[in-house]
Amino acid sequence: MTDDALLSVEGLRTHFFTPEGVVRAVDGVDFRIRRGRTLGVLGESGSGKSVTALSVMRLIPSPPGRIVAGRIELEGRDLLALGDDAIRAIRGRDISMIFQEPMTSLNPVYTVGDQIAEVFMIHRGQSREQALEGAADMLAQVGIPSPRGRLNDYPHQFSGGMRQRVMIAMAIACQSKLLIADEPTTALDVTIQAQILDLIVSLQEELGMAVMLITHDLGVIAETSDDVVVMYAGEVVERLPIDQLFESPRHPYTQGLLRSIPRLGEKFVHGKRALTEIPGMVPNLIRLPPGCPFAPRCALAFDRCRAERPPLFAVGADHEAKCWLAETDAATP
């Protein structure tokens, strides 16, 4: 798995220094993204999934934020060691990113054509005419009808789903190796979400790019990802291939999430049952408990969980869980 890693993140810690205290937004994140594959990052708000993405892009606002520890390597190059110019050349060319709300990521006073063309002009040094030609091709590739005619339209003239297509067009314009998509369909209706997820999956297969897809939705993860990392309170608590996520999750948080969501048609098979709740609430990142951050909500927690943070234990092929309960499995190979 290490061999074909495009991006590897090790021991990442990104903290925010605020008057109220240090917010440990990302506090121990390790993962790898394989070439041409999709890594799903599953987490709730405050789990650190977006801060992880921004750390990879080196877009953490500083102050108050700072990457205080860790390594981020793209094809063996340490991104944290790069200067501003070097990282700027990588953004958009090697790694591109799309966000939840496309309207806030598009400039309302420039035409969509100019915004996409800019990518070609900056990274490829093309003329405006060439670049606009390329922009039209991109719009066609993401399924926007009559692309040439829409080059002169402004973002507000597009619907939410079409705007997200425009963002994707910009993101794939330079055939970047990695696309980071942060909740790309959360603001969209479910029928439009299906279109955008299909588009991301098919473009990925066509272009061979790797995707880091950040979401809180287990269904979205299931329909897009090859590998999954589950985040909780700034940490990766479990890493595993997609099929194992549903068949043999090991972390109590992952298990709890899977049991807590209603599934279509379930009640006609098993009869109506109350959903299995995860008690309590997401912890405050300024005052994290000393042990495992999930311990206060975990039904299986014992004394050690409350005193000591567990490391990631290998529990199977490509499967690791940050839980003391996984330690026994890890000890016996």
Place this chain on the structure above:
Amino acid sequence: MSVTVRDSAPDARADTATHGERILEVDDLTMHFPVRKGLLRRVVGHVRAVDGVSFHIGHGETLGLVGESGCGKSTIGRLIMRLYRPTTGAIRYRGRDIASLEGDELNAVRREMQIVFQDPFASLNPRFRVGEIVGEAYRVHTGDRAWREHVADLLAKVGLQPTHMNRYPHEFSGGQRQRICIARALAMSPRLVVADEPVSALDVSIQAQVINLLDSLKAELGFSFLFIAHDLSVVEHIADRIAVMYLGKMVELASDRDLYQDPLHPYTEALIAAVPKPEAGARRRKRTVLRGDVPSPLAPPPGCRFHTRCPKAMPECSKVEPVMREAKPRHWVACHLFPGEAPGD
């Protein structure tokens, strides 16, 4: 003191005798919002948010209302609460049309209906303590000096501590705030509760808590329930019957089981297919993805409003608007593919 919650069973029987089996009947309801433009704010068109919708809610029943943004589902919730006055149509609450009530008469009816909104951050006044927020209506309407005890009981009922009464909303998480909103809604022992996307602003691990809470409160207190959401999985979990809306129209209405196992309207089918399946192998699943966008409610397409995106559209679909028909027993659909019984009542 225990919460003076109306014992629903005998009440429902009494209601059934006088008003039939329905607590609410909505008949041909229409809500057109004017669109104004220019210096003179002239009306240049109307957003046809709700356009001729009829349904009923039985005593103690949970009706789920599902649809995508702009389909009119929230507008219906607000019309029932009479936060808007409908353009046309009737809203019969316990047999009485409340569509045009005003003043004291409206207030009297409103006491029996309560709404829980999507955003628990926006719907709690930050300058009031939780006790005042939850107990205000009860205190004003009953004059009960022991109102704090009533509030304490309500807070316990929704899974909060009685001591939380003295705190302010900002001290609570999203899930807890939604519990406060629910406690407030229950303070006057409502007969009808409307919940408009009550869990979609909450974290995934908190949603199950609030869904279970609403479900168990409903079973315990026996109120009738209109549950509005975009998430079909959540609606199906909680509802007895489900109504599907598209662009201001109701397109299908059936029991939870019939809607899932035998969806008739092509839009319902597409909606079910579009829900991402949290299961192994979902990535390799082949499904029909609906093309195009939802048209503008300012100028909805002629004929069936869904025909522009419908994979099964026929020539007549763009010309003749289908009406709701009972295609199968107690299973209503507005689609030319199902020329069933025309509406009788």
